[in-house]
Amino acid sequence: MEIPEQVKKKLTLPAEEHFYAGHTACQGCGAALGLRYVLKAYGRKTIFAIPACCSTIIAGAWPYNTLGANLFQTAFETTGAVLGGIEAALKARGIKVKGEDGVMIVGWAGDGGTADIGLQALSGFLERGHDALYIMYDNEAYMNTGIQRSSSTPYGAWTTNTPGGKRHFLEKRHKKKVIDIVIAHEIPYAATASVAYPEDFIRKLKTAQKTPGPSFIQLFAPCPTGWRSPTDKSIEIARLAVQTAYFPLFEYKEGKYKINMPNPKKEPKPIEEFLKLQGRFKYMTREDIQILQEWVLREWEKLKKLAEVFG
């Protein structure tokens, strides 16, 4: 459908769609939205490397492809390594990578494939300095295999292998701070983003495109199936994750931290507001909520300090 010019002028996101109808994501899927925004930012000249994850399914079974880009689906733990190989091949062949007119090579992996099994290949990719972007879409568990905990699952969350019950057996570890591990590699650009703030996300994608070397974006992507949340609440939940400072938006560029909160002066909302919309937190006790709240605020203070000192 042609969009009138006067409407186009008012749009805050690129009008072009490269993510086709007929994909097989669940209703309210954050990952599907994320893919749509990545394709809006980069268009046809994109090569995706996608490991085993929900997006393997979202992209469609053979012979279909719902992404308007070339896509190589690879083994679970190999996203970082495959990105490096693709980049090396393009360089060997004299094909321009990154920049306005170059090819964007994008790794698109879930939190399990990034924070757990793929962490080694991610680290290798980052330290070798490949010209590509790695996006970890974070739905905080192994959703494609049926909601098992990953190291990115937060404290107190129900999953199928950290179920709630009479003995109160729940996830007892705090969410692994993958972005901190990434930043420890001193790469040129790393950022967090959320599907609730697409303009911010697309701006970060554009920054990654302009910045030579490896970039990393950790995208907060709700999963109604795994989070036991209403399918029409995904954006609200993602927004509350930012507003409660549970998942603050920030970027790290050439050694400097910058917080990108929608209302920078506002104090974080209580964590309950984020938790109450999701069935996965229903087993948490008052004490559990308190433990999570303290962790969130402690991490938030740490981030503010980093932005203050290295801003």
Add this chain to the structure above:
Amino acid sequence: MEYKPIRKVVSGNYAAAYAALHARVQVVAAYPITPQTSIIEKIAEFIANGEADIQYVPVESEHSAMAACIGASAAGARAFTATSAQGLALMHEMLHWASGARLPIVMVDVNRAMAPPWSVWDDQTDSLAQRDTGWMQFYAENNQEVYDGVLMAFKVAETVNLPAMIVESAFILSHTYDVIEMIPQELVDEFLPPRKPLYDLADFEREPFSVGSLATPADYYEFRYKIQKSMEEAKKVIKEVGREFGERFGRDYSQMIETYRTDDADFVFMGMGSLMGTVKEAVDILRQEGYKVGAAKVRWFRPFPKEELYELAKNVDGIAVLDRNYSFGMEGILFTEAKGALYNTDAKPLMKNYIVGLGGRDFTVNDVRKIAENMKAVIEKGELDVEVDWYHLKR
């Protein structure tokens, strides 16, 4: 241009590195492991000296080495790597990925025994454990065959769209220097033109496409069948490429099983890799001693040359299969394969399995003589003493 070989004294590993250079590989992703390491060190030297224009990816593991080669090959480049033993085992998952995605990657595996106990010496179990990954496998007898094998492997692999492994012995070849004849670059270029990929991730003119996506039970089966069809086609391509190589460069590789003095042989020794050099030497000596023996060197283990084996087997009374490898709970791997290949044929030679040289145990001409004595007695008696003979065992 007239072919004038360049004679050079090189190790097996340097022969592999020169072959990769002459094949104009575009991406090398590799991880260090003994005794493979000098292959990738030599390639790094070529790059440092400006002799090669290769993208070199020093990865953090062999698993990533193969994954990076897969990414590179899918994005249209000629990709190469090398490994050994534990490294090859770590790659195992990705070997399936390379063949399933139909990527003509070429790899040199320096045959080394698996741990524990730790061993860095020769043993074929590492590569043979990759039997079912959809990789073609060529076993080199000497440094010349390592060099020639890499060049031919690229041509075969890029014709049938399957990956190929060139296998050489730890230390016996990898670190032993020998004179080989290398081919001038222009002539290699004529023999091996630039790669034309089956698909190219950097092709944005065509409809967007996906490789490696989910295939339902309605389609998966056919994907497997096509790999087998290509393996069958590879037999023809291997023979053609081997013949062409012989016509151009004087060394003929049109036989997938190289036979040596087998025409009137009562029985033959069959095996793979460097140990067959010792066997050929022994055959000459044994012939002088009155044994009517020959040697059959299986060059290509995958695809398996069933037809050539049949032609050999129908004319001999016995085959002594020498396995520098073992499949626990069964027997030597080549022995199983050879017996299986002959089962539905009328060729029924007496076959006995000798397990030799595991973990680098020395295997000499004298060992071949002892095996010949035993094999002769077994054939005269018309029945096996034991089917699988752990020949070196300290009793």
